[in-house]
Amino acid sequence: MKVVVVGGGGREHALCRALAHDPEVTALVCAPGNAGITQLAEVRPVDVADPEAVAELAETVAADLVVIGPELPLVAGAADAVRARGIACFGPSAQAAQLEGSKAFAKEVMASAKVSTARGYLCATPAEAAEALDTFGPPYVVKNDGLAGGKGVIVTSNRDEALAHAATCGQVVIEEYLDGPEVSLFAITDGQTVLPLTPAQDYKRVGEGNTGPNTGGMGAYSPLPWAPADLVPEVLRIVLRPTVDEMRRRGIPFTGLLYAGLALTSRGIRVVEFNARFGDPETQVVLARLATPLVGLLSAAAAGRLAEVEPPRWTGAAVTVAIAAENYPGTPRTGDVIDGLDAANAVEGAYVLHFGTAFDAGGRVVSSAGRVLTVVGAGPTIAEARSRAYRAVDYIKFPGAHHRRDIAQSV
DSSP: OEEEEEEOSHHHHHHHHHHHTOTTOOEEEEEEOOTTGGGTSEEOOOOTTOHHHHHHHHHHTTOSEEEEOSHHHHHHTHHHHHHHTTOEEESOOTTTTHHHHOHHHHHHHHHHHTOOBOOEEEEOSHHHHHHHHHHHOSSEEEEESSOOTTOOEEEESOHHHHHHHHHHHSSEEEEOOOOSOEEEEEEEESSSOEEEOOOBEEOOEEETTTEEEEOSOSEEEEOOTTSOTTHHHHHIIIIIHHHHHHHHHTTOOOOEEEEEEEEEETTEEEEEEEESSOOTTHHHHHHHHBOSOHHHHHHHHHHTOGGGSOOOOBOSEEEEEEEEOTTTTSSOOOOOBOBOHHHHHTSTTEEEEESSEEEOTTSOEEEOSSEEEEEEEEESSHHHHHHHHHHHHTTOBOTTOBOOSOTTTTO
């Protein structure tokens, strides 16, 4: 089977790594890819925001399956364009991807499906935002209604800061604050059958001790030994299945990867947000633990045959640590040469995945985005996986590099 992975970040590197080790995959293309992905797949240029360019690439390389990684092409309609050419695609339609593309739409779907989430108000003016903030009180939760690359949410006790963030976003959803730990759960679905994967927890703040601004994610770990034993079947029952059923009832079936960000509150499980694709950096630890061949799961979902697939099998534990560029999550410094990649990859049980890297004119690997690398450690326990990840992290050097030292520390 020839597979095309669309995207060029850490999630796509993790997907390519899993697919490259799958005996059913005979050829692998990634577009646009990054410096690390070149070791696993043929890299092709593509404008991921152009659905027809994505579809044209899939047709040109005679793909059997296209896996769309980022949210931007999904919301733009890349999956629709690929399927219109008769090519199997793992990813929701543009309409279904609005579960991520619009917080307001997701709230509407959850209300219809009777899925519990935070109370919230859609605000389009500063006056509406101010009224909503005063209704809920601190801590204030302000979410950009549209796509924001994982950085559209602010949680703060400072009302002025909350109002300022709302002003930069335009239309926002302002919510009540949800207490309790957060959990990420992915589910593969063909629009009818829902197959949950294993839970993970990520670290959104840039600084240790969960300080500083939100980021796209600075690390993650799996499994979650502290989570309730019935967490996955309960989330399947009260969140995932009702949401997929409601989307189908609306005539816009959701096929692909449904991500549920959850808060385990004192009042029960609440949905923080939905994403319409694999999320960074949880994908890295989830796929590191997956013992079932990945392409069989993805192709079954794309073909509407997920009911025929055995539940996925899991092994060990995994921890991932993101290494970011200077000034991330602000305007990051890029173009710095990265040293220590070979030494990091040589650490037993650890490997490096590339978020934002490229080759310079001399063929050296350089930083090209805010989150530059993620280092995955795998092992029989979280403690061992964590030790291996940080051992590898310590080899990697470039000017201004920073990472958190407390990923999975208290587990």
